[in-house]
Amino acid sequence: MHELLITQMSYLIRLSEEEKEWIRQVFAIKTYEKGEYFLREGQVCREAGFIVEGMVRYVLTRDDGEELTVDFNKEMEYTCNYASFLDKSPSETAIQCIEPTTIIVISYDDLQEIYARFAEGQKFGRLICEFLYVQAIKKVQSLYTNEPEKRYLQFMDVYSTLVPRLPQYYISSYVGVKPPSLSRIRKRLAK
Amino acid sequence: MHELLITQMSYLIRLSEEEKEWIRQVFAIKTYEKGEYFLREGQVCREAGFIVEGMVRYVLTRDDGEELTVDFNKEMEYTCNYASFLDKSPSETAIQCIEPTTIIVISYDDLQEIYARFAEGQKFGRLICEFLYVQAIKKVQSLYTNEPEKRYLQFMDVYSTLVPRLPQYYISSYVGVKPPSLSRIRKRLAK
């Protein structure tokens, strides 16, 4: 299980044998039922996770109580509310498992150990963050420039493998419209 | 001029005297007229900059040719198309100086030198990226949850010092609506 993470990390940095062993020691395995929360809104995110199996969604609750699904992560991806994790602020988004999910997690302090003690620890932190940043900025650009219809098409393209695992209303939320509107979009596109 | 940057960097990491001296050597001073481009769309962003004086806007051009202003940076802030800079990809946004602007710049390679040779170089890169990431994710959240009216109010709040330096249509673009719509919003709020 930890080997999947070590493989993933090895794409980014070199790991010594001791470092690999440390990873095996320090990451804890957690399992969640469908519907359970990896992180609740308002909590400080004190752990970063690597999803071994399953899927999570990021849930943003509006002032009026409506829940929006703004992102997904699946197996072989990291999951964390990084903003909350970094500055120990209350999380604005919840992270909910939408399938039975297994996540291996590391605490904030242990991750700082990786940053500090691994030969390329800081670099690992930087590369992860750079990846997340580029992803976030592309999303901003898409929200600025693309109509819902185009964002829907892009979603179906980029997340095609996820689609069969997702209800329609998570997708409509991600795209930024309500379910009836997504239905209309799908109807328009059907022609 | 470089001392401003050194001050700024010192908020994030410790700098030795040699490191400070290296910064003075390697950052080059560039000046721009109002309207000139720090970076054009399609170019690879090969330099990161620190704005000593003036202001820039980030310009995203839609498929239909319309220019959107999606962000601003002013004096004492960094400017860079980080996504392009990181992976040497063609920039999707231009960076235009909207006032007479002075920027001190560092090349990609020299910045890698900082990452590699400064005692806390990797940490500096990580912290900058973390800051940018948190900013980007907050923007995504705002685009998802806030109506244009609310985003306008937030802009007026957060960027209040910038407002007198900006034309209305940059603000409307940033908020995500067209000028007539921003006029309507302002009219509604006037009551």
Added chain:
DNA sequence: GCCATTCGTTAACCTGGGTTAATAAATCTA
């Protein structure tokens, strides 16, 4: 397999932003 629940679509009506164009105000420029 049956019932209850959840989910996706559709219809009718509403609303707020887009579009276009005209006008007024502010800014530049010579």
Added chain:
DNA sequence: TAGATTTATTAACCCAGGTTAACGAATGGC
């Protein structure tokens, strides 16, 4: 200062998405 240009507002009309509610379809639990 006058004239040209740019910028901001307004009006009229259009349209896509929101809202609400109804109705099937799919799903889940027992």
